[in-house]
Amino acid sequence: MxxxxxxxxxxxxxxxxxxxxxxxxxxxxxxxxxxxxxxxxxxxxxxxxxxxxxxxxxxxxxxxxxxxxELVPDLERVMRGEADVLWPGRVQWFAKSSGTTNARSKYIPVTREALHECHYRAGRDMVALSTLHYPEAQLLGGKTLSLGGTHTPNPLRPHDPASRAGDVSAIIMQNLPAWAEHIRTPPLEMALLDEWEEKIERIARHVQHQDVRALAGVPTWMIVLLRRVTELAGAANITEVWPNLRLFLHGAVAFGPYRQLFRQLIPGLQMHYLEVYNASEGYLALQDEPDSEDxxxxxxxxxxxxxxxxxxxxxxxxxxxxxxxxxxxxxxxxxxxxxxxxxxxxxxxxxxxxxxxxxxxxxxxxTKHFLNAFGEEVVVENAEAAVAAACQATAATVRDFTAAPIYFAGAADGSRGGHQWLVEFLAPPHDAAHFAAVLDQTLRQLNSDYDAKRHRDLALVAPKLTVAAPGQFERWLARRGKLGGQHKVPRLSNSRDLLEEILRESE
Incomplete structure (x- = not known):
């Protein structure tokens, strides 16, 4: 019923x-x-x-x-408990966003209206579209496994138990309406754990015996969980554990570099993938047509x-x-x-x-994450597509990556340089040089400004590929208190500061 x-x-x-x-x-x-x-x-x-x-x-x-x-002065007043500043009433929940390269986190207000008229309304839209496109999956007959972050006391009102701050996914799960909680797993006390190793282990042990039909979360962390569930069950792949699994609702990072790995983890044509664009500031867009990535x-x-x-x-x-x-x-x-x-x-x-x-x-x-140190105007979309193409060409699987400029002192006018790509592989390429070459070639095809700068190495030389140690990006996120949830590594930067920070994690 x-x-x-x-x-x-x-x-x-x-x-x-x-x-x-x-x-x-x-x-x-x-x-x-x-x-x-x-x-x-x-x-x-x-x-x-x-x-x-x-x-x-x-x-x-x-x-x-x-x-x-520019909004910080008013936002801090809201966090301290002032009412009727930006929106009617007093706001109790704040999404801690990693959408910045600065050490300081953003705190985005999450009102009751934002939860119910934005996030949950869009969630209903996604469920409606999923059941429309895949009626044979009977998604509502089983569980949706969702991975999210955690929440802690509001740092500006630490003694107010009603005011909390954390990952937007954790805020959404904590306040879910009964209809949504009915079809979600794992239990809230596991889902909101802040220690990610313990969280993955406890969730994996709990969900391996459930009828999971859909997944929702960030690809990087879902990979870790699926591998652990498969290992605990002694299965060859996750379909042996969850035969009714049919859908992955993914977001936060581009799916292209992870697509091949998910095909290995979840073999068979019965599995479907839909993207969502759910930010701390609101649920903005979703993939409404299965055959289009728009x-x-x-x-x-x-x-x-x-x-x-x-x-x-x-x-x-x-x-x-x-x-x-x-x-x-x-x-x-x-x-x-x-x-x-x-x-x-x-x-x-x-x-x-x-x-x-x-x-x-x-x-x-x-707007702040792009490479334009030499007029090449490489945006994140270009980078994600190039990495995906390089993975496909070399049978590689990428866990994470970032890129930054290299400046060569030998250039007469100081304008000649290149890009350094720091890449952590789950499955390394058979030929790293070929991976870098496909990356470069794809960028040239996608971006005419990059191609012009690469012509005869006049302004840009071929990219330098540096292979990250296992867990290197994870250690950097942990050091910044941004491990897990929807936190992610910035893909591109015009400064080498971020790249150098992550490189030091291997030392």
Missing amino acids: INGILSWAVQRRLASIRHFRDNPYEVQQGVLKELLHKARATEWGRRHGFTDGPSAGEFAQRVPVSSYE LLLLLNHGIYYEFLPADQWEAVEPQTVPLEAVELGKSYALIISTNAGLWRYKIGDTVRFTSLQPYRIRITGR
């Missing part, structure tokens, strides 16, 4: 998805109007004239585009979108474009206003549109 009710409930979301796909501008204007109305009596609402019910254009004129650093932008989930063209990323007064003015193929930085009280917030992620009817995107990287 419970599964019947769940099936009915999630299927209702299909009509809502069709509505915002067919009426994107009307829906987005409605979202903005509702956000402004709800926040009209907050300090920000009074400061920027929300009571007047400004139009989208007036809203863009009155409210500045803000980075996290992500459907979620338009009625309490988030109003604007887009910043690449030539405006560093502008003093950046000029955004609305949804109806975006163009195919161009990279935009996301600017969002949300029901968590983020107003024209520069999330840091960059996307490009692959479809305008409906609006679908691909994540291209972050």
